[in-house]
Amino acid sequence: MEEQKLTTPAILPGFMELLPKDQMLFNRMMDTIRKTYETFGFIPLDTPTIEKAEVLLAKSGGDTEKQIYRFQKGDNDLALRFDLTVPLARYVSQHMGELTFPFRRYHINKVFRGERPQKGRFREFYQADIDIVGFETLDIVHDAEILSVIYQTFVALGFHRFTIRINNRKVLNGFYEALGIEDKTGVLRILDKLEKIGPENVRKELGTMNLSEETIDKVMRFSEIGGTPEEVVAAVRALGANEQTEVGLSELEAVTKAMREYGVPEENFKIDLTIARGLDYYTGTVYETILNDYPSIGSVCSGGRYDELASHYTKKSLPGVGISIGLTRLFYQLREAGVLEGDKSAPTEVLVLPMTEGRGAALALASKLRESGISTEVYLNGGKMKKQFGYADKLGIPYCIVVGETEVETGRYTLKDMASGNQEMLSEEEIIAQVLQRKAQEAAKKVCGEKP
């Protein structure tokens, strides 16, 4: 070969790339989420990564404009999607006549944001979204349905101690309006920090907002309301609810009732009047989800109700409700917390090691195992047995079978359990039964193991 200058193999900062063992874990998480979403009948959607910049930026401003990856190619002004909600709005508007409403879709794929990189923040990351979009109307019960999917998703991942926090923008808007507060967004932004900086600092920051002491008192008292959903609703009513607040309270009552019908346990949801969600487009129910044992991760799944999903693309009214899991960040945080469980670096269940002259028989046995749905590799690179078993160990392959002439003649093979070191002489059928049994046990294990 000619002498040439080497290019250093490296990726950009702020991008995630995994080694096989972590990739296997990541895929198990993603598959669990996908499977749960499908169990509720959500339709898979896939949209282009690259879209027209004018379409993606139809609504945006501020941070989005700064963070978006935007570029020219030929005459086209292009951009990479920065979330999955804007493409959904575009898709539903564009294909309105060909879709069945309510349109229930899930979308799990990468989005792109050129943020300043920092620990646990990525410029390219997976989101796992579900949304239900109605045509002109969408019953409030769907707000609870979305939550029941999220509940099942986190249970399927292996969590039990998590809390879905529910609020309603109408309650907030009505309450602040009744108090004569004009800069509601400003107040909400300060209240959002309650958990982080504590009530005293929040009070201090509210003090800079040109509000009377009495108003600040009421705001603080409102934010401290807690208890069961019924207690929270009653406490807000006791503070005096105007018409808008009352609509919001009725919606919270309807969502609570439906959550119970969906069988979501009381300990997994609560009404929390302090959450507001930053995005402007939420108009009713808003949600966040906290892992009780890992509060510092923040919300792992957020969303809410928006009355006008697609108002930048169509005059038709398309109300929706949805939620998004930031999968890459969640994976990163759970891995840091040591919550993920799995030690396979390959999907392989059985490694077949052919002795000299045993290759044909080894390949035939492997085909049989694969026909039974068992992921099987034949080691084809020779070398000492120790090296071959070492290959299985490194990849976390649970079983090895050595195939030589004797095995072919007798039809019985030695199955070695790599974890225990045990060896057993078995027939093909017995091997298949044992491997499938172990595989089923593994499949029943959750990817996230909550510490007791």
Next chain:
Amino acid sequence: MEEQKLTTPAILPGFMELLPKDQMLFNRMMDTIRKTYETFGFIPLDTPTIEKAEVLLAKSGGDTEKQIYRFQKGDNDLALRFDLTVPLARYVSQHMGELTFPFRRYHINKVFRGERPQKGRFREFYQADIDIVGFETLDIVHDAEILSVIYQTFVALGFHRFTIRINNRKVLNGFYEALGIEDKTGVLRILDKLEKIGPENVRKELGTMNLSEETIDKVMRFSEIGGTPEEVVAAVRALGANEQTEVGLSELEAVTKAMREYGVPEENFKIDLTIARGLDYYTGTVYETILNDYPSIGSVCSGGRYDELASHYTKKSLPGVGISIGLTRLFYQLREAGVLEGDKSAPTEVLVLPMTEGRGAALALASKLRESGISTEVYLNGGKMKKQFGYADKLGIPYCIVVGETEVETGRYTLKDMASGNQEMLSEEEIIAQVLQRKAQEAAKKVCGEKP
């Protein structure tokens, strides 16, 4: 709402976006391929969509430079990957010390090429690749292993009449060298058109290349060699094989022997001396795959052996062999040919329709069905029964269950088969058994139905 200017919801030309029914088909194809790859123990890999431009372009030139999506963000010179092979080379070089060799990975994801859009060509499309990368050496048997995976993949998709065409660059290089042909690439490019333009036009084009009539005769005779693998090898030897050609012939013999051990039927592969594959980096075995009934689609799966995968990133020798399915194009062509079979527009198996006051019971029944792995939706938008059944029809949902007070009291439900219109009164357990049975039958069906 304020009056505002609407943005037309549209995507860019040359990008694929599917409606739910087609998306369901596409995902079934992708899942089938993924599952087959995993059955052979290939490890999933996922690399960033955006990489450093200097890394992606370390080797390239010509078309790649022109087609690549490249842009600046801050100080970074970025590009979107245009294939999955360059990222593999970069990944293996970068993480060499942490990987187990031979490293067997699959990668199914999108790549990006700013080509001039034309029918059946896309600027953003899925590739489904497998590669096996050795450290310093890689046994020739892996060349056959890759082909056996491809054979199983197309069988799993529903094809039987397809042909894997195998050749070896050493045979070609040796033969042309022996003839004293200097511009081998030029001759190969012309021979590549044999099927398209016919032998006479190929001969004419070869005539422009400053070759003697005798040489052209030999080239044409060589390209016409056919028959069983043994006949082809013998015929090449009869024309006089130099050392390089002989090495290539031995490799073809080894691959053929292993293909038979893998159980690939004779009618599904043949040695074809006319295929060369455009890419420079193939050094030994090369492959193409043709669907016998749809030859105009061209090769649906191509690849080969490259002795130096990562020579632009490392001085270590990393020989590899692999293959790529251009999934988006294949899907598009098969759909055009009417080969794809499926009529569901949602994953849902059962739609539960609650009568007034039946919602709680409907939600409880749906939960039970989901626990058994049955994708279930509860219709929550009321309206007439006809409209509710119509929703199931439009989405291709196979079963409906109406839940009212009687059903709750008796524990027996009417299961309506939407295709036949049949209705049966069944218990929960009977419903689960029947739906699961139908689901298993559906799952056994192939996504591609070859016309008899």
